[in-house]
Amino acid sequence: MRSLAPGIKLITSFSRDSWYRFFILxxxxxxxxxxxxxxxxxxIIKSQLHRNCSNVIHPADLNITDNDTWCDWAPFDQNNYQNLFGVLDNCFLVAYAIGMFFSGMFGERLPLRYYLSSGMILSGLFTVLFGLGFYWQIHSLWYYCLVQALNGLVQTTGWPAVVACVGNWFGKGKRGFIMGIWNSHTSVGNILGSLIAGVYVSSAWGLSFIVPGIIIASAGVICFLFLVEKPEDVNCTLPQHHESVEQEPLLRNSSSNEEIFSTNTSTAVEPVEDHTEAISFCGALRIPGVVEFSLCLLxxxxxxxxxxxxxxxxxxxxAHFDPKKAGDLSTLFDVGGIVGGILAGLISDYSGGRATTCCAMLIIAAPMLFLYNKIGQNGLPTTIGMLLWCGALVNGPYALITTAVSADLGTHECLRGNSRALSTVTAIIDGTGSIGAAVGPLLAGLISPTGWNNVFYMLISADVLACLLLSRLVYKEVRGWCGYTTRQRGFKEI
Incomplete structure (x- = not known):
């Protein structure tokens, strides 16, 4: 009998369940x-909406009345343009933060495939509408604020839905590492968005929105056609549960030792009975660790x-770069974020300390932010290095909390098998974090006219507060490592 080709051997070595899990991931x-x-x-387009027009060559047939603002896009051609940019950001982020608290509950009660695909298509529509303001010659701040707010609302469909879907398919074994890799979609999206917007920013900034809008709407169609919400929908086995001799009898059959990818589906045990009633908002807040991690994420x-x-x-x-070069350089922050997210997940899996991993990275991030502001623009190599380090240390804890920590809390053993809590818990954590996401850019817009140093002092203060909010959980984890509690992993209540 002829031996199979190596590639075919590799393909057939994985089970049907494993291929489905890989496909969903x-x-x-x-x-x-x-x-x-x-x-x-x-x-990306902010630096294009307000420029130093005295350095821009104007068309010969253009009658210029103000040499400083002729090339700017009204209403961002005024001296308070930074405040207006802050308002524009805040319209999106406040709507996102408010909508996120409701999105998780909707996600638990509606089919994820319909919920996610409709959100992506609507988000594509509103993104395109913002870009059409360039071609329609719209100069009303209210128009752009309204489109941003509506886009913020529909974008809340994304995070709870994708985390709930991944949580349905994967257990907790190596969850931090796997989700650290998976969560690089945030940085990959930022990088691609920057590069796509950078292509059109100097010529026709409207396309910087229209092209991404078409892409996300197309992805929404793909979601409707191919997303599988749960393993049982395609007759796949549920994430496997293995007993651990270190666990108390009451906690056996919990999902704390499930494998991410399993090539053997014949050893699956009977799954824990799923509750039909979705968890309440207050019930989700009572899960140990939800409040601390939510405030830290803020x-x-x-x-x-x-x-x-x-x-x-x-x-x-x-650094006085042109808009395209500045946008390209900013992607290095997201490249560092990819590495930081994977590293945070790997360390937390190995150590069993989610909170301690986050706290350690936040502690190192504070002086790194200070250094970036002081020396980060002293030459291109220094800029690149500091952006990579800051991206890794800032986005590492953020990535870990929004993925592995949210999934851990949403499947906490105190829920006794209620898998429908995952979407609500994820929405609470990310919704609270989104309040900070809304406040940060707004404060930056208000503070930046007084100097960028003050913006960085604000960021360092926020970083220190995030670290302090995890102190109780870090203390519990350290006590656990020292043998003062039973040998449980991470932040779990004993």
Whole structure:
């Protein structure tokens, strides 16, 4: 009998369940990549909406009345343009933060495939409408604010839905590492969004929104056609449960030792009975660790989103790069974020300390932010290095909390098998974090006219507060490592 080709051997070595899990992981990765891809252009085109027009060559037939603002896009041609940019960001982020608290509950009660695909298509529509303002010659701040607010609302469909879907398919074994890799969709989306927007920013900035809008709407159609919400929908086995001799008898059959990918589906045990009633908002808050991680994410996301919306403009103003070059350089922050998210997941899996991993990275991030502001523009190599380090340390804890920690809390053993809590828990944590995401760019817009140093002091203060909010959980984890509690992993209540 002839031996199979090595490639075929590799393919057939994985079970049908494993291929489905891999397919869902890739699919949800692509979906949330498009969400962030459509959010990023606003930060790229800011430096195009308000420029130093005295350095721009104007058409010969143009009658110039004000040499300083003729090339700017009204209403952002005034001296308070930074405040207006902050208002524009805040319209999206406040709507996103408010909508997120309701989105999780809707996600638990509606089919995820319909919910996610409709959100992506609507997000594509509103992203395109923002870009059409360039071609329709719209100069009303209210128009752009309204489109941003509506886009913020529909974008809340994304995160709870994709996390709930991944949580349905995967257990907790190596969850931090796997979700650290998977969560790179945030940074990949930011990078792609920056590059796409950068292609059109100097010629026709409307296309910087229209192209990403078409992409996310197309992904919504793919979601409707191919997303599988749960393993049982295609006769796949549920994530496997293995007993651990270190666990108390009451906690046996919990999902704390499930494998992410399993090539053997014949050893699956009877799944825990699923509750039919979705968890309440107050019930989700009572899950141990939800409040602490939610408040920590508020300040961690404040820092991350301030960089997301203001970094290209900061680079353009301080290092005096053109809008495209500043946008390209800002992607290095997201490249560092990919590495930081994977590293945070890997360390937390190995150590069993989610809170301690987040706290350690936040502690190191504070002086790194200070250094970036002081020496980050002293030459291109220094800029690249500091952006990579800051991206890794700022986005690492943010990525870990929004993925592995949210999934752990949403499947906590105190829920006794209620798998429908995952979407609500994820929405509470990310919704609280989104409050910080809304406040950060707004504060940056208000503070930046007084100097960029003050913006960085604000970011460092937020970073320290995020670290302090995890102190109780870190203390519990350290006591656990020292043998003062039973040998449980991470933040779980004993």
């Amino acid at each position: 890739i699919l949800t990765f692509v979906f949330y990549t498009t969400y962030h891809l459509s959010r990023k252009p606003i930060s 300040f961690a996301k404040l820092v991350s989103y301030t960089f997301l919306y203001w970094l290209p403009l900061y680079i353009a103003n301080v």
